[in-house]
Structure formats: structure tokens, C-alpha cells
Amino acid sequence: DPSHIAGKREYLYEISQKAFDMGMEGLMIESHYNPSLALSDANQQLTPADLSKLLDKLVIRYQYANNPEFENQLELLRNRIDSIDSELLEILASRAEIVRQIGKYKKEHNVTALQINRWSQLMENRIKLGEKLNLSEVLIKTFFQLIHEDSVRMQTEIMNS
Template sequence: MSDFCQIQDWELFSGSGRPYVIAGPCSVENRESLISEAFSLKKAGVRVLRGGLWKPRTHPGCFEGVGETGAQWLREAGAAADMHTATEVANARHVEIVLKNGIDAVWIGARTTGNPFLVQEIAEALRGTGIPVFVKNPLVPDPELWTGAIERFARCGLNCICAVHRGFHFYGESLYRNPPFWQIPVELRRRLPGLPLLCDPSHITGRRDLVEDIARQALILGFDGLMIEVHPDPDRALSDAAQQITPGDLAGMLGRLKIRKTSTQDAEAAAAIDDLRTDIDRIDAALIDLLAQRMDISASIGLIKERSGMTVLQADRWNNVLERARSMAKEKDLDEDFITEIFTTIHRASMERQLNRK
């Protein structure tokens, strides 16, 4: 899976550069407003117009898109503003309609990515078309599902494939609608280094006032571009009103965002980074040695517990260890939740060592 077409070579983005931007309304609502918005987006430098035709909602009875009628509107809007077009597909019938209407690219939504049956059906329907495919992450933070969906399209002969990070479902309180869990797209890029990667800050945030900050973070991390929901009058949008921004807001945001390179031609800066990374490598080696010592000690404690008839879990001791670690983290100006996560992982490994002692 190393033969992905590099995004700068896609005809879809001909004439543009990083960040590569796909923008448009969450849902296509009517022909006139879509054409007007296309011209506004083109003026902002956007080359690809997005618009949802079918909107899978959690509950029935909500606005679920204009369907096939909107495909013609999307094509007309793209042609009028000289833009490429993209829409979401969730089954083979959608693919048939998209191809019949000359839509230039498709994306796979989060709900669909998590269903291998539907992904395979769509991949087979697209076989031989060469159409660009944008694969959003599944709702659950599982890199295997995401990678598997991408593999299915690649095995059907499609090589213009791009991953889209749109955040993950989270049960509980969060600042974001779908927290980004950046480690998941980072892992995807580690596995598939040649795969283009966009960020969808609209779905991550669920709030238009946070879109720019997430877009900025994505570009700092090295994402290739953005997929953003834009509406001429967001508060009146028929779907996802709270997370859409205006074309003017998009233009201003794109003007403020800065692109970073993956390397530098500054020899002094490169040398300084190399020296500091050598220090990090030394510290990492010491951490591994210390963790190995800790696990050996934990195993010895487990043997004593077994001989003495003691339980592996000692809740009071664990609470003391965690409280002490958090206190030391605070003194060192380290994030307490970060340290809690690390020590929780260490504690879990220690218990497993004691439980599985041979």
C-alpha cells in the first residue's frame, strides 16, 4: 500500500497548493445558494466544492438531504465557478448517481468507514473509475478499521486515496463534538507514510469559534489540508448549523494559517535539533532501563504476595503512588493527566506481570 498518488499530483487540486482545501455546505439545500456560494469559495482560493446529498441522521424525521436532485445542482455549481466537486457516498446506488452526474470525487463518512460490508460495496462500485476517494476515520478511535477501509479501496485499483481526520465519538464531557485524539491520525501516517491526510475541523469541534484553532493544530502537525463546512448563512443551515462558517470567515482563516515544512534548509537549526534529539534518545534509553528494573521489582513483589496470600491489587498503595506522581508532576510543571495516563499504563503492566507470573 505504498503506491498512493501524491496529492499535489491530483487533477482535483490542479492549480492549488498546501493547504489543499475542500469546502462547501454540510448539505446541498438549493441550486441558487449553492452556485452563489461556489463563486464565493472560488474567490477565497478554494478549488474543490463539497456538498452533502444524503445525510445519515441519528434519528428519523430530520432533514436527510435532497438526494439525487442535488447531484445536478452540485455539478452545475462546480461548472459555473470552474471548480471540482465532491460529495459523500454510503452505498453503490449513491456511487451510480455520482458517476452519472459527473461529480469529481467522493468521501466516505465516519459511519460508513466502520462498516466493512458497505466499504467493500462502494469500493467495488468505484473499481476502474480512478475517482479520488476521501476516507474519513470511523466513529471509534480504531486505526485498524480506518486502515482496513483504505486497503479495500486500494485493492480495487484506486490510488487517489486520502484520509480525512474528523475526530472520534466520545461519551462524556468534552470541549469538542468529536475529540481529535491526534495520536490516531499520527499512527495512521506512521503506517501509511505516503497517504495524503486532511483534517475536518468542522466535525471535530462542532463549534464554528473553534474551527480555526483545530485547523491550525492540524497544519502544525503536518496535515496536507482541510475539509471545512461553509454556509452563506450558517445559523439557518438545515444541518450542522453550529459548526459551519461563512465564506468570508474561511477566506480570513486561510489568510492567517501558516504552512510548515517537514524539514529545514537552515544548517544551524538542523544541527541543534539533532543534538537535542540525541539527548532525547539517551533519556529514552534510561527510561527503558528504569522501567525494566521497576517491572523486575514488581515481579518480586508479586512472588511475595503469592506466598503470603495477598491480592495483586492493593488499592491504597496504588492511590498513594498515583497521588505522589501527580504531586511531583505539578511541582515540575507537567500535565497531571499526562502523568496519570503514564502511571496507569505502568500499573496495568505491573499487575499483568504479577497475574501472569511463571
């Protein structure tokens, strides 16, 4: 229901296209011959003519391509991603082992699990590196926030055991 998700007609195209890009099979868009006279939700309604224009602009993509060559190439690329994902998990496991060692070391020296200055420095450096590698700042921040939260959790468990 792009009309209610958007709340304003100027966002209807973007949300409708996103819905189709995610495999949705239909849309519910409010239309009124004169949206300003609509008794409810006037700001999210389109005239029938504007609705027709919006629908004409939308690109409907298929979930599957009936093309064996495409499917084979896609499978090869997905296999490469699967391999990289396995490597990522192994690297994360190695990182977690080092985090546990750090937790033990901090416990021995009565140092807090959370080190704000280190965290700030780490994020700044990772964001810069991510930008050089053409990765989005949102991805880098989210990824390292999750890793850091888990690291602090692991260290805290060790320190309190």
C-alpha cells in the same frame, strides 16, 4: 475536515491550526453565504468573509527547515532524547524486576496483587512530584496507570503460576 470534527464553528480555528501543526496538507471547511439558511450542518459553517479571516489567522509551518544549522542542532537535541529514552527503558526494566519480586513475595504470603490503598497513595505522591517538576497531571496519571496495570498483570501471572 475541521467542520465535521468541530461540529461548531467556534472550534474551527483551533482544529484547523492543530491539523496544520500535525503536518496535514489541506482543510475541508464548509462555507455558506448565510449559514443559518444552510440545508445541512448550519452550526459548523462559516460565511465566506469569516472563512477568509480564519484562513488569514492560520500559521502554516514547514515539516522541514532548509537550514543545516537548524538540522544539526535538532539532531543533537534528538540524540539527547534518544539517550534519555534508553535510560527510561532500563529503569522500567529494573522496576519490572522488583515488581516480579513483589509478586513472588505476595504469593508466598497469599496477598492480592492489587493493593488499592498503595495505588491511591502512589498516584497522589507521583502527581505532587510531577507538578513540582512541571509535568502535566494527565501525563503522570496516564504514565503511572499504564505502569500499574502492567505491574498488576505481572504479579497476577506470578501468583497464578
